[in-house]
Amino acid sequence: MLPSNRSLSGALQQKGINRRRFLKFCSLMTATLALPPRYVAQVAAALEKARKPVLVWLQFQDCAGNSESILRSGHPTVLEVVLDLFSWEYHELVMAGAGHQAEAALERVVREEKGKFIAVVEGAVPLADDGVYCTVGGRTALHIARHVCPNAAATIAAGACAWDGGLVAASPNPTGAVGISEAVPEATVINLGGCPQNPVNTAAVLVHYLTFGQLPALDQFNRPLFAYGRIIHDQCERRAHYDAGRYVQEWDDEGHRRGWCLYKMGCKGPQATFNCPSVRWNDGTSWPVKAGHGCLACASHRFWDTRSPFYDRLPTVPGFGADVTAGEIGLGITAAVAGATVVHGIASAVRDRMRTMPPASSPSVSNEPPRKA
Amino acid sequence: MARIVVDPVTRIEGHLRIEAEVNGGAVSDAWSSGTMFRGIEMILRGRDPREAWIWTQRICGVCTTVHALTSVRAVEDALGIEVPENASLIRNIIGASQYVQDHVIHFYHLHALDWVDVTLALKADPGKTSQLAESISPWPKSSRDYFKAIQDRVKALVESKQLSLFSSGYWGHPAYHLPPEANLLAVAHYVEALEFQRDYIRIHAVLGGKNPHLQTYLVGGMSTAMNPDEPQATINPERITFLAELASKAQAFVDQVYIPDVLAVAGFYRDWFGRGEGLGNFLSYGDFPQGGIKDPSRFYLQRGAIFNHDLSKVHPVDPANVTEYVTHSWYDYSDGDQNGKHPYQGETSPKYTGPKPPFEHLEVDQKYSWLKAPRYQDHAMEVGPLSRMLVAYASGHAEVKAAVDGILAKLNAPATALFSTLGRIAARAIEAHVMAGQVSKWVAELGGKLGHGDLRVHNGDKWDPDTWPKEAKGFGFHEAPRGSLGHWVQIEDKKIKNYQCVVPTTWNAGPRDGKGQRGAYEASLLKTPIADPERPVEILRTIHSFDPCLACAVHVVDAQGRRYVVPWVR
Numbered sequence: 001m002l003p004s005n006r007s008l009s010g011a012l013q014q015k016g017i018n019r020r021r022f023l024k025f026c027s028l029m030t031a032t033l034a035l036p037p038r039y040v041a042q043v044a045a046a047l048e049k050a051r052k053p054v055l056v057w058l059q060f061q062d063c064a065g066n067s068e069s070i071l072r073s074g075h076p077t078v079l080e081v082v083l084d085l086f087s088w089e090y091h092e093l094v095m096a097g098a099g100h101q102a103e104a105a106l107e108r109v110v111r112e113e114k115g116k117f118i119a120v121v122e123g124a125v126p127l128a129d130d131g132v133y134c135t136v137g138g139r140t141a142l143h144i145a146r147h148v149c150p151n152a153a154a155t156i157a158a159g160a161c162a163w164d165g166g167l168v169a170a171s172p173n174p175t176g177a178v179g180i181s182e183a184v185p186e187a188t189v190i191n192l193g194g195c196p197q198n199p200v201n202t203a204a205v206l207v208h209y210l211t212f213g214q215l216p217a218l219d220q221f222n223r224p225l226f227a228y229g230r231i232i233h234d235q236c237e238r239r240a241h242y243d244a245g246r247y248v249q250e251w252d253d254e255g256h257r258r259g260w261c262l263y264k265m266g267c268k269g270p271q272a273t274f275n276c277p278s279v280r281w282n283d284g285t286s287w288p289v290k291a292g293h294g295c296l297a298c299a300s301h302r303f304w305d306t307r308s309p310f311y312d313r314l315p316t317v318p319g320f321g322a323d324v325t326a327g328e329i330g331l332g333i334t335a336a337v338a339g340a341t342v343v344h345g346i347a348s349a350v351r352d353r354m355r356t357m358p359p360a361s362s363p364s365v366s367n368e369p370p371r372k373a
Numbered sequence: 374m375a376r377i378v379v380d381p382v383t384r385i386e387g388h389l390r391i392e393a394e395v396n397g398g399a400v401s402d403a404w405s406s407g408t409m410f411r412g413i414e415m416i417l418r419g420r421d422p423r424e425a426w427i428w429t430q431r432i433c434g435v436c437t438t439v440h441a442l443t444s445v446r447a448v449e450d451a452l453g454i455e456v457p458e459n460a461s462l463i464r465n466i467i468g469a470s471q472y473v474q475d476h477v478i479h480f481y482h483l484h485a486l487d488w489v490d491v492t493l494a495l496k497a498d499p500g501k502t503s504q505l506a507e508s509i510s511p512w513p514k515s516s517r518d519y520f521k522a523i524q525d526r527v528k529a530l531v532e533s534k535q536l537s538l539f540s541s542g543y544w545g546h547p548a549y550h551l552p553p554e555a556n557l558l559a560v561a562h563y564v565e566a567l568e569f570q571r572d573y574i575r576i577h578a579v580l581g582g583k584n585p586h587l588q589t590y591l592v593g594g595m596s597t598a599m600n601p602d603e604p605q606a607t608i609n610p611e612r613i614t615f616l617a618e619l620a621s622k623a624q625a626f627v628d629q630v631y632i633p634d635v636l637a638v639a640g641f642y643r644d645w646f647g648r649g650e651g652l653g654n655f656l657s658y659g660d661f662p663q664g665g666i667k668d669p670s671r672f673y674l675q676r677g678a679i680f681n682h683d684l685s686k687v688h689p690v691d692p693a694n695v696t697e698y699v700t701h702s703w704y705d706y707s708d709g710d711q712n713g714k715h716p717y718q719g720e721t722s723p724k725y726t727g728p729k730p731p732f733e734h735l736e737v738d739q740k741y742s743w744l745k746a747p748r749y750q751d752h753a754m755e756v757g758p759l760s761r762m763l764v765a766y767a768s769g770h771a772e773v774k775a776a777v778d779g780i781l782a783k784l785n786a787p788a789t790a791l792f793s794t795l796g797r798i799a800a801r802a803i804e805a806h807v808m809a810g811q812v813s814k815w816v817a818e819l820g821g822k823l824g825h826g827d828l829r830v831h832n833g834d835k836w837d838p839d840t841w842p843k844e845a846k847g848f849g850f851h852e853a854p855r856g857s858l859g860h861w862v863q864i865e866d867k868k869i870k871n872y873q874c875v876v877p878t879t880w881n882a883g884p885r886d887g888k889g890q891r892g893a894y895e896a897s898l899l900k901t902p903i904a905d906p907e908r909p910v911e912i913l914r915t916i917h918s919f920d921p922c923l924a925c926a927v928h929v930v931d932a933q934g935r936r937y938v939v940p941w942v943r
Contacts, residue, residue, distance in 0.1 A: 052533070052535050054535075059387075059388075060409075061409060061411050062387075062434075062924065063386075063431050063432060063433045063434035063435075063924045064386045064387070064433065064434045064435045064924060065431070065433075065434020065435075065437060065585040065586055066434065067434070067435075068434050068435055068437065068584075068585045069434075069585055071478075071482075071567070071570065071571070072570075072571050072574060072584065072585075073571075074571060077567070077568070077571070078567055078571070079564060079567055082537055082538060083526075083530060083537050083538075086537070087533075087535035087536075087537045087540075088537045088538050089535075089536075089537060089538070089540055089541075091538060092381050092383045092384075092385075093383070093384070093385075093386065093435075093483075094383075094384060094482055094483070094538055095383050095384070095538045095540075095541060096383075096384075096486045096491070096538060096539045096540070096541055096542030096543075097383065097540070097541025097542055097543075098379055098381065098382055098383040098384070098913055099378065099379040099380060099381070099382070099909075100378075101541045101542075101543070101908070102381055102383050102541055103381075104541065105540055105541040124411075126410075129725060130729065130730070131730065132725045132727070132730065133409065133410045133411070133725075133743075134388065134408065134409045134410070135388070135408045135409075135730050135732075136380065136381050136388055136408065137380045137381055138380065138730055138731050138732045138733060139730055139731045140730045140731075143730065143731065167411075167413065167416065167428065167431045168411045168412075168413075170416045171416065172415065172416070173416075174411070174412030174415050174416070174723075175410065175411060175412055177411070195431065195586060196434060196585055196586060237605075250833050250836070251591055251593070251594070251596060251830075251831040251833055251836065252594065252598060252828075252829060252830050252831035252833065256596075256598045257598045257599065257600040257603060257606055257828065258600065258603050258605065258606070259598075259603060259605030259606060280578075280583075281578055281582070281583035281584070282571075282574060282575045282577070282578035282583060282584055283571070283572075283575065283578075285575045285578035285579060286578040286579055286582050286583065287582055287583060288582035288583060288588035288589070289582070290582065290607065291578075291579070291580070291581060291582030291583075291588065291589045291596065291597055291607050292582075292589060292595075292596035292597050292598045292607045293582060293588045293589050293591075293596040296427065296588070304428075308420065308421075308424065309420070309421045309424060310421075310424045310427060311421065311423055311424060
């Protein structure tokens with residue numbers, strides 16, 4: 001731990017991070033966490049008091065996409081997260097040490113920081129065949145997870161694979177892969193679904209923990225409500241087109257070029273919760289729907305099996321202003337609004353038809369592509 | 374004789390284990406083992422081929438985008454789909470910017486700490502560091518005060534006794550040769566490169582929606598609709614300007630920071646032009662179409678193979694000559710494990726026969742890896758930037774030839790010096806320079822198309838699966854940053870019947886084959902001097918020079934459609 005006379009704010013200033021930048025970072029964090037502005041001061045105060053907690057990042061059956069994602073963190077920057085907010089002592093992708101020096105670094109944390117450090121897990125844990133499908137230093141992922149995670153103050157499951165097994169656990173799940181809370185039930189786990197996790201959310205969870213000494217409010221999947229509490233469809237910049245019945249009918253048609261709704265191209269936004277449309281990616285530059293492709297619902301439970309085929313149109317969609325909450329979607333109550341949806345789907349299709357004036361011979365109400373230019 | 378084990382090999386993607394025998398202070402033999410297996414190709418069976426790219430992209434989040442591109446190309450090949458020129462251009466921009474991004478991250482964040490002793494930066498004189506920086510580059514961030522601030526930051530870190538990622542390095546190892554000022558310069562650029570990669574990759578955010586794991590590929594083209602008059606369009610004049618700015622900043626960073634740093638580091642480690650040589654066989658599928666995927670003669674980077682260090686002849690490459698062995702891999706072939714199989718005939722039934730974990734050593738005379746051993750015409754081949762640059766150089770590629778000759782002149786080294794650990798590093802930097810320039814050119818070309826109203830990004834003729842034949846099969850390829858990547862797909866009744874990937878790191882990190890030929894990593898480690906077996910930084914230098922990506926390397930597909938079981942065998 002840091003000597004007791006050193007604070008984070010002091011440490012940041014020594015490292016050339018001035019107070020204005022620090023406060024900007026705090027206000028971004030409070031905004032992401034959906035806290036009232038007055039909390040800026042509280043977050044700042046808490047961070048100034050904080051000593052650098054230790055963090056270890058474990059990689060199991062992973063693609064390192066979540067590690068890469070955190071490398072793209074902008075506010076705070078990855079350097080601030082890794083050097084200033086935390087002492088980031090184990091992370092195979094980027095750590096200096098290798099081999100048994102690396103293993104010793106992890107052991108030291110488990111031994112000396114017991115109950116105080118944060119563990120981040122990326123990737124699934126294979127249970128089949130005594131775990132031979134993933135070993136590090138000759139030990140299985142399960143062995144390491146059971147050794148590290150119960151000793152952590154909290155374990156963050158970063159990305160879909162660490163949450164619920166993700167792609168690795170998709171049917172037929174060849175290696176018996178599971179998420180970290182199933183592999184190590186005694187660990188305190190917060191799940192940050194997404195493929196990958198969005199670094200804005202991960203940073204916000206870490207800062208929340210530093211500020212309040214506890215994890216943020218969670219939903220039924222132990223995901224933070226601030227990030228997973230709202231339906232993508234409700235936050236989507238193309239929502240007005242949906243409401244007005246303006247749909248992309250085929251890739252690269254006139255509607256596609258004008259940024260219309262992607263629902264008919266298989267977008268899963270109406271059955272997905274995430275703050276993707278508001279925080280976006282890569283310093284707020286874009287997100288998939290802005291880039292012209294439907295949402296995959298990558299932050300939804302077991303999305304690889306439950307939301308694919310990805311180009312099939314959702315059978316049921318909440319209608320105009322249907323008062324459906326993210327929690328209800330999570331609980332699978334979407335069917336309750338199916339009636340409204342069908343009505344809206346037809347109504348909007350009819351409006352759409354009137355607007356785009358397809359050939360009169362077109363037999364279908366919902367499948368009439370305006371031919372591209 | 375001592376057996377060294379490095380596991381985990383860190384600062385790579387994925388799970389790699391190296392075992393090496395040391396005799397008389399040098400490596401006498403080595404074994405490379407991939408220790409993680411997921412079975413992604415098996416998970417693909419029965420799914421919609423149009424979404425295979427979404428799944429295969431998750432093979433790797435470091436090499437994000439590369440499996441997506443290769444997958445859509447495989448399905449397009451199977452179904453006979455030609456993509457519009459704009460889609461091809463956008464794919465080239467994404468692919469080339471991935472080179473620049475990956476190579477910069479590799480040099481600074483995955484490789485530099487093998488050559489740079491961070492703690493020595495504390496002993497540097499910031500004024501002299503400034504002079505050093507200004508003597509090798511016009512890069513503006515070079516003042517004494519700038520380096521002093523970086524040094525203070527390192528000092529604060531060291532004094533806190535919380536060294537974070539740097540806590541377990543081989544600091545003080547006698548194999549570190551840089552003077553303190555060069556160490557401080559490198560630490561400063563480590564930090565700058567972190568900022569660079571975060572900023573630059575917004576090219577992928579614009580054209581891919583996000584990075585990692587871009588989400589704009591489509592079988593038939595791209596989803597990035599173009600519209601010169603629509604602020605909401607994914608590609609419009611404002612976005613082109615933004616892409617052009619990012620591309621130009623990257624060229625400056627590569628030319629004024631990355632390349633001068635590679636030259637400076639190489640100058641202090643010239644021994645490493647004579648180490649890590651490896652196989653001497655190099656393969657490139659070629660890539661970056663400029664007039665259709667079917668015409669390799671017009672690819673920006675050439676297709677070809679070089680055997681036995683002979684740069685006077687570039688051999689033609691036919692992917693039909695690729696086979697994979699499992700003799701030393703934890704799989705069984707139904708007709709015996711001694712012969713290789715082409716990916717279309719490939720079969721995989723995993724059968725772990727290694728030691729029961731936790732274990733100390735692998736049984737390296739038996740099976741010892743989850744990686745298969747790919748071969749080209751039964752030759753072990755090296756793939757990656759060095760292979761591509763050698764093939765391009767030997768084929769007379771004007772830009773590559775100029776860049777290679779320029780770098781070699783500055784290093785006062787002959788072309789044969791490229792067959793080495795430092796040669797891989799130099800080739801990667803040269804490639805980043807050349808491809809950073811291509812990003813700018815292709816963005817300008819795309820802007821021109823937008824201006825002339827050529828807006829097509831997707832060919833939807835075969836989007837509807839009802840238009841497909843009952844059976845089809847196709848091959849997709851890409852020269853990914855780490856080397857030659859191939860996907861083979863078989864489609865039946867609108868679904869994936871079989872899917873196979875032969876991946877760059879499988880070529881490089883794979884184990885021995887049925888004839889006992891070593892893989893590229895194994896061969897490259899031979900004769901490497903080891904000063905301190907407890908801290909084998911020399912092994913890391915050569916292995917890291919390949920830029921390993923193990924998540925990519927391990928695959929399985931069950932070609933016969935059998936459900937497999939994994940008997941516990943010891």
